[in-house]
Structures are given as C-alpha cells and as structure tokens.
Amino acid sequence: MKRSKTLMLLALGVVVGVLAAAGVYFLTVGEVAWQEYVEEKLIPNVVFIATTIGALYVASTPVLTKIKAALENFKKATDGVCATAEKDKALTQEMRTIFSDNTVLYDGLCKMKESLEEDRAEMREGLNKINTVVKIAFCNNRELVEKGFAAEIAKVLADKEAKKEVREDEQSTES
Numbered sequence: 001m002k003r004s005k006t007l008m009l010l011a012l013g014v015v016v017g018v019l020a021a022a023g024v025y026f027l028t029v030g031e032v033a034w035q036e037y038v039e040e041k042l043i044p045n046v047v048f049i050a051t052t053i054g055a056l057y058v059a060s061t062p063v064l065t066k067i068k069a070a071l072e073n074f075k076k077a078t079d080g081v082c083a084t085a086e087k088d089k090a091l092t093q094e095m096r097t098i099f100s101d102n103t104v105l106y107d108g109l110c111k112m113k114e115s116l117e118e119d120r121a122e123m124r125e126g127l128n129k130i131n132t133v134v135k136i137a138f139c140n141n142r143e144l145v146e147k148g149f150a151a152e153i154a155k156v157l158a159d160k161e162a163k164k165e166v167r168e169d170e171q172s173t174e175s
Contacts, residue, residue: 004064008057015049131157 019042026037135157144150 004057004060008053011053015053019046131160 022042135154138144138153139150141150144153
C-alpha cells in the first residue's frame, strides 16, 4: 500500500510540475487570453487528468491489495516448505543414525548366534560322549547286567536317542 501511495504522489507531482511549467511558459510568451485559455483548455484538462488519476487509483487499490495478500500467502507457504525441508533433513539424519545403530546391533546378534550355535554343538558333542561313556560303563558292569539294570539303562538310552533323532529331523525340516 505504501508503494502505491508513493507512485500516486509521484504521478500527481509530475502533473502539477507539467502544469506549472506550462503556466510559466504561457506567462512569458506574451499576450494570451488567460481567462479563455483557463476556462476552455486548462481546467478541462486538469479535471480530466485528476479524474483519470483518481479512477486509476480507485481501480488499482483492490488489485494491489489482492496482490499483496497473495504475496504474503506465498511467503508463508515458502516458509512452511523451508521448515518442512529442514525437518526432513533432521529426520533423515536421525534415521541414518538409527539404521547404523541397528546394523551394529544386528551384526552383534549374528556373531552371538554363531557363538551360541558353536557352544551348542560342543555341548551336544560332549553329551554324546557322556552318553557313550555311561552306556559302556553301565552295560559292562557285571552286577548291573546280572540284575537286569543294564537292559533298563539301555532302553532309557535308546528311547532318549530316538527322541533326539525325532528332534533333529524336525529341526532340519524347519531349516
């Protein structure tokens, strides 16, 4: 609004200046019928110019107001887009950090799983050796064989091995 007022005042100043220059020219040129000149030419032209300037001002004011409002809305939208872009950059960086942390955690868990599987295999191998040692020890004991305990121990061990084979088959099918 300030610009439009400034432009209007500038245009009015130019018109007044031209009229003043014309008045000075006619005063210095010589004999002129001033009253007739002012009434027939000068006043109608001044009224026409003032009316035109006023009409232009009145017609342009709503347009300039709408343009100013549109510019303010555009500036707000631009600020919103810039703020969203900054938030996006921050979120992207945060997601990268989380992803790298998760990658490190995943790698650690994979190593731990491998270690546990190795330990489990070692324990299974140890248990198999213990079972073999127990079988040899109990089944070769004369007293246990004579009383029938060795046969019972062999049944328990055989049952345990059958269950173990079933479990291993289930695990292999799951893999």
